Amino acid sequence: xxxxxxxxxxxxxxAPLRSAAQRFAFSVFIVISVAVIVLGRADAALVEKMRMATxxxxxxxxxxxxxxxxxxxxxxxxxxxxxxxxxxxxRLRSENATLLQWQQAARQLESENTELRSLTNYYPxxxxxxxxxxxxxxxxxxxxxxxxxxRGSADGVAKGQAxxxxxxxxxxxxxxxxxxxxxxxxxxxxxxxxxxxxxxxxRAILAGDNTDRPQLIYLPAHxxxxxxxKLVTSGDGGVLPPGLVVGEVASIEGNAVRIDPSTxxxxxxxxxxxDFGLGGVLPQNAVPLPKQSKKAQTEASGVP
Amino acid sequence: MKGKQAEPVHGLGPxxxxxxxxxxxxxxxxxxVGIPDYTxxxxxxxxxxVYHWSIYRPEHxxxxxxxxxxxxxxxxxxxxxxxxxxxxxxxxILRATVIGQSRFFVGRGFPLIWWGFALAVAVYDLLIxxxxxxxxxSLLEPRSLTFQAVLTIAxxxxxxxxxxxxQRATASAA
Numbered sequence: 001x002x003x004x005x006x007x008x009x010x011x012x013x014x015a016p017l018r019s020a021a022q023r024f025a026f027s028v029f030i031v032i033s034v035a036v037i038v039l040g041r042a043d044a045a046l047v048e049k050m051r052m053a054t055x056x057x058x059x060x061x062x063x064x065x066x067x068x069x070x071x072x073x074x075x076x077x078x079x080x081x082x083x084x085x086x087x088x089x090x091r092l093r094s095e096n097a098t099l100l101q102w103q104q105a106a107r108q109l110e111s112e113n114t115e116l117r118s119l120t121n122y123y124p125x126x127x128x129x130x131x132x133x134x135x136x137x138x139x140x141x142x143x144x145x146x147x148x149x150x151r152g153s154a155d156g157v158a159k160g161q162a163x164x165x166x167x168x169x170x171x172x173x174x175x176x177x178x179x180x181x182x183x184x185x186x187x188x189x190x191x192x193x194x195x196x197x198x199x200x201x202x203r204a205i206l207a208g209d210n211t212d213r214p215q216l217i218y219l220p221a222h223x224x225x226x227x228x229x230k231l232v233t234s235g236d237g238g239v240l241p242p243g244l245v246v247g248e249v250a251s252i253e254g255n256a257v258r259i260d261p262s263t264x265x266x267x268x269x270x271x272x273x274x275d276f277g278l279g280g281v282l283p284q285n286a287v288p289l290p291k292q293s294k295k296a297q298t299e300a301s302g303v304p
Numbered sequence: 305m306k307g308k309q310a311e312p313v314h315g316l317g318p319x320x321x322x323x324x325x326x327x328x329x330x331x332x333x334x335x336x337v338g339i340p341d342y343t344x345x346x347x348x349x350x351x352x353x354v355y356h357w358s359i360y361r362p363e364h365x366x367x368x369x370x371x372x373x374x375x376x377x378x379x380x381x382x383x384x385x386x387x388x389x390x391x392x393x394x395x396x397i398l399r400a401t402v403i404g405q406s407r408f409f410v411g412r413g414f415p416l417i418w419w420g421f422a423l424a425v426a427v428y429d430l431l432i433x434x435x436x437x438x439x440x441x442s443l444l445e446p447r448s449l450t451f452q453a454v455l456t457i458a459x460x461x462x463x464x465x466x467x468x469x470x471q472r473a474t475a476s477a478a
Contacts, residue, residue, distance in 0.1 A: 036389030137334040
């Protein structure tokens, strides 16, 4: 028997005074909890500040806790890679051949692009900036899909910036602390991302519903999605830039089109936070502004 | 050491142990582990800890500590748009209920305590589901929450070993 009730519950023997104090403490904290719930609904900005203060406070601890877990995961990955090394090698060789062809195509297009730009007197878009962060927390609930990363406003992270893995968009920054930020994954119930369905450039909204496969909504009636069609951000709303890979059509059932994100969201370790210098439609004063470059600030204020 | 009644616990360390352990478990439940789909079914370690200490050493995990740890958990796991404060509320009710039933637990074996825990998880998760569904305005899909509940109940004996160990260590340290 692992546990025996060696120490009998003290409340059983508790002096009446102590028990009264306990009952009082219970009522007080119940009232405070209810107050927190009500306040949280009423004052979202305050809750956001509290959340990010907490994240800042525990981020050094989380960064430490992540290390051993990451080490184990790496060992497991190493073993798996060793087992599949020949297969992987073959796959990479054929992929390399394809990529070389693409590289050539890209070079041709690049030179063509430069030439055309010089013809049209085109000036390039705002330069993008990015920073890589480590995932130090995942929301431990059934009804929330978000991550904590160990980069915050001190590193230049700001609300609304895109967050991507090596393979595509993962979500966007929704809360920023000094040392940590929260990423709302595109699978979260509150995530709505303007996207474009590739071959026909049909605009739609990718709406998360806490499942692994977010749904495509407001797809035009004339659109004919097919399985495997690529999905990229459309850039509408001015928060995310156009053309970021999001995923592909995974299932079509009647009107419900579901998307398989290009990144396995349950296994991300490192993420890039990308600032495309876009002002966007997010209220700029909703969060403490990060140390932005002068350029980014003037651009942000330039957006009506 | 066995058979002693209500072992006295002295010193600050042992008194803080239940709270620190519970807070650490709250942090550990958000650490990414790289197992596919683990996030949505992460066992409720905090619930296990609060339940255990409310039975065996309620005086060292007072309402204030339960409230703060619950709030910490909510602040760590929720994103904009979701409710905060429901976890501390439910944990406070759990502690009060367990203490109210302490007569029932005294001197009983582990199976009964496990059974009580299963009941607590069922009620707790049902309430979470109702609250979250009400807030999102639609009946949420209960599958991952059910799976989480089953995993939480299944892992409880394992965590109990850890709790018992800490309990013994801190008691003999006195």
